[in-house]
Amino acid sequence: MGKIIAKKNSSKKDVITKKASLLFRKKGFRATSMRDIAEAIGVEAPSLYNHIRSKNEILKEICFNIALQFTDHLKLIEHSKQSNLAKIENIIRFHITMMIEEFENVYISDHEWKHLPEPFLTDFKNQRRNYRLHLSAILQKGIDKKEINDVDPHVAVLTILSSISGIEGWQRSGKKIDAKLLEENMVTILINGLKK
Amino acid sequence: MGKIIAKKNSSKKDVITKKASLLFRKKGFRATSMRDIAEAIGVEAPSLYNHIRSKNEILKEICFNIALQFTDHLKLIEHSKQSNLAKIENIIRFHITMMIEEFENVYISDHEWKHLPEPFLTDFKNQRRNYRLHLSAILQKGIDKKEINDVDPHVAVLTILSSISGIEGWQRSGKKIDAKLLEENMVTILINGLKK
DNA sequence: TTTCAAAACTAACACTTATTAGTTTTTTTA
DNA sequence: TAAAAAAACTAATAAGTGTTAGTTTTGAAA
Secondary structure (H helix, E strand, O other), X not given: OOOOOOOOOOOHHHHHHHHHHHHHHHHOOOOOOHHHHHHHHOOOHHHHHHOOOOHHHHHHHHHHHHHXXXXXXXXXXXXXXXOHHHHHHHHHHHHHHHHHHOHHHHHHHHHOHHHOOOOHXXXXXXXXXXXXXXXXXXXXXXXXOOOEOOOOHHHHHHHHXXXXXXXXXXXXOOOOOOHHHHHHHHHXXXXXXXXX | OOXXXXXXXXXXXXXXXXXXXXXXXXXOOOOOOHHHHHHHHOOOHHHXXXXXXXXXXXXXXXXXXXXXXHHHHHHHHHOOOOOHHHHHHHHHHXXXXXXXXXXXXXXXXXXXXXXXXXXXXXXXXXXXXXXHHHHHHHHHHHHHOOOEOOOOHHHHHHHHHHHHHOOHHHHHOOOOOOHHHHHHHHHHHHHHHHEO
């Protein structure tokens, strides 16, 4: 029928993961079949198994790869010397950038992680909780030092993260909003909302 | 095996819808089978069809019922005499209240609408776009009257709506945050972020 | 207590699912 | 060009899907 064509510096597995990523985002993980993915690539479904271990594995790798990028960045920021408010702004900007540059994968990591099989589901949820706790801690320090408005840091973290992860809407909404404008506006609203 | 027990002032259909709602939220629409719903109620799957027309119908009714509640409230606010900022605050509070009081249904309407069959999918998306356009218009008027900070209203709407719909995280996160505290903190962050 | 409709049941259908086995084709290596 | 490895194919499996048909049970009205 056909075959998988990989570009330079990318394996055939990458091609599959990328196409799967697109479909998982558009239709959802459970609503996307291996046949869907295969057809989109131009190949029969069983052929995919020469390159990947399972459908679940694709999801797992997408979610954990994204999680790693966020925790790596967080560690970098935590060890830097800036005000706590600046750290938060930095993290917000990173989230927005990731949302724009790795849209499909971030979206899946945000919306489809439920379908991870154990023990990965538990692992993922722990990483997520941990990430939020670290963010809360930065906010709390900022509040203590009167840099940041006295709000519940837990609520603030939820507000920040979910407002950013909701940028999904912008892709769909016809007139694509300019990335830089999006970033500056969101930072304005969120940082203004937080700072004293 | 068993039977569906309806409380006063609620039909057996309501019992099915409510249980389905819980499962759709927890596992996702596609990952929830009619047998799952039936088992949770204590009945065989085909018995459900004495009360509902299809699985899709359940989803449809959940989504459109929630959409109606939001558009009804919006109309009310639009015809009221308050500043545009006050209108926005009012709408934010309504969204938070809905999120708390109709959690499962709002969550599904936010996250599972993709799986609506046509022509409902198109209808739903149109309603959604329309709702956001009306919100944008209120924001724009507020900006013109210098009540509201000069941000892109489209971005502001996305930020507001997605930050609220992300409250989902709070239920899961062990220590349930007090509803009133949640509302006041979110309003503080968002309204502070918007106002001049 | 008989009647009748509502609501449960079992059995089954037609389809889709992820994945495996075994085979053939294609590409790379020697 | 011959041999080996990679990657495609077809066929099939076992499990799960929403839903229908036909039948029995249940509960209320007569």
